[in-house]
Amino acid sequence: MNPVFQYRGGMLFCEDVELQSVAEREGTPCYVYSAAGIRNAYLQYAEGLAGIPHHICYAVKANGNLGVLRHLATLGAGFDIVSGGELYRVLQAGGDPAKVVFSGVGKTREEVEYALEQGIHSFNCESEGEIALISALARRLNKTAAIAIRVNPDVDASTHPYISTGLKEHKFGIDIAEVAAVYETAAALPGLSVQGVSCHIGSQLLDPAPVLEAAQRLLGLIDTLRANGINITDLDLGGGLGVPYQPHESAPDVPGFLARLKQLISGRNLTLFLEPGRSLVASSGALLSRVLYRKQSGQKHFIIVDASMTELIRPALYEAHHEILPLRESKLGTVVADVVGPVCESSDFLATGREVANVMPGDMIAAMTCGAYGFAMASNYNARLRPSEVLVDGATWKQVRRRETLEDLIRGEQNEQNGTA
Numbered sequence: 001m002n003p004v005f006q007y008r009g010g011m012l013f014c015e016d017v018e019l020q021s022v023a024e025r026e027g028t029p030c031y032v033y034s035a036a037g038i039r040n041a042y043l044q045y046a047e048g049l050a051g052i053p054h055h056i057c058y059a060v061k062a063n064g065n066l067g068v069l070r071h072l073a074t075l076g077a078g079f080d081i082v083s084g085g086e087l088y089r090v091l092q093a094g095g096d097p098a099k100v101v102f103s104g105v106g107k108t109r110e111e112v113e114y115a116l117e118q119g120i121h122s123f124n125c126e127s128e129g130e131i132a133l134i135s136a137l138a139r140r141l142n143k144t145a146a147i148a149i150r151v152n153p154d155v156d157a158s159t160h161p162y163i164s165t166g167l168k169e170h171k172f173g174i175d176i177a178e179v180a181a182v183y184e185t186a187a188a189l190p191g192l193s194v195q196g197v198s199c200h201i202g203s204q205l206l207d208p209a210p211v212l213e214a215a216q217r218l219l220g221l222i223d224t225l226r227a228n229g230i231n232i233t234d235l236d237l238g239g240g241l242g243v244p245y246q247p248h249e250s251a252p253d254v255p256g257f258l259a260r261l262k263q264l265i266s267g268r269n270l271t272l273f274l275e276p277g278r279s280l281v282a283s284s285g286a287l288l289s290r291v292l293y294r295k296q297s298g299q300k301h302f303i304i305v306d307a308s309m310t311e312l313i314r315p316a317l318y319e320a321h322h323e324i325l326p327l328r329e330s331k332l333g334t335v336v337a338d339v340v341g342p343v344c345e346s347s348d349f350l351a352t353g354r355e356v357a358n359v360m361p362g363d364m365i366a367a368m369t370c371g372a373y374g375f376a377m378a379s380n381y382n383a384r385l386r387p388s389e390v391l392v393d394g395a396t397w398k399q400v401r402r403r404e405t406l407e408d409l410i411r412g413e414q415n416e417q418n419g420t421a
């Protein structure tokens, strides 16, 4: 568990804030993030890369809350975006567009134009069609678009198949064996500055070795491209480092990984870009929830809570494990139970067959390590209101998003009686 979360006197704290009191005042379900936890994770990258030209571009899709983005922007982070909407969020949070890289296989014309107008650092391009579109739009707007090409290095990230992206059969990037020709074509197009090589091989990597392997392959490619007169200045290795979700897992050795990367690129005249998402925010977030009911079916115990797959879909989607902790340590021992939510789906669980504190209706629990891909993947399925979010800093906390209201649920919908088209 991230040391920013700790029990003191039987109560779970985030930094110096007792979470039971947050849950009582803010209501549940509610996401809580630790500013210190995020800062520590960011500084680990920043300190590890000190001394070489670099940008740490936080992957907004992990957690796009404006409070989180503003906190990271203040620390000096750049941003990796995958949509125009994420660029809008970054700009609203005071992020610097000159430190933004735009990834993703399906950028639309409108998104490319918006990014060009805002002056982002570069586009990570994933197809020849996309490169041609960016060239045409840059010309029309009288701009030069910096681009990198996302290379598929054919490295096996050995992670969950749904979050592995670096093998030939995946939809991402352009095969490293074929990409040199694409660089030649791009270099001949107007409106483009072809200056980067990028990759992102997967997520939740507890072992960074595959990223180092990819780095080596990309450095070889950069040598070839430079020999062909294409002046590559940027190397972007994506994100993907994991966090321990289970007590027996350990965090990747981030300082060791960064030291090795520094060695690999030193003297090569490259600016290094990294796009960490999960590893900057996951361990600094928890989802607070209240126990609604207990029930037993045969030998099986159910703990029914007010958080569900609409707040945290990772268990249903990836069979992900999140530790379940009571906000007040239980005097009733433990029970093996399924912790489930109110949504009408059998996959709506936070934990199954898990030994957890023997919590009773009214007690509060926290699902841990929820700072990444938690709220970001929340939905209104079953017409549920998306939860509030809170940012803790030292002994203080503030709401950074209010809980949705019933009016929010129908905003934008037409609701006329006898309405005709």
Ligand SMILES: *Cc1c(COP(=O)(O)O)cnc(C)c1O
Pocket: 059, 061, 062, 080, 082, 103, 104, 200, 202, 203, 204, 238, 239, 240, 241, 275, 276, 277, 278, 279, 372
């Ligand atoms: C998702 C994604 C990231 C961030 O991945 P994490 O595993 O959260 O670090 C970075 N770059 C790209 C292109 C992505 O799609």
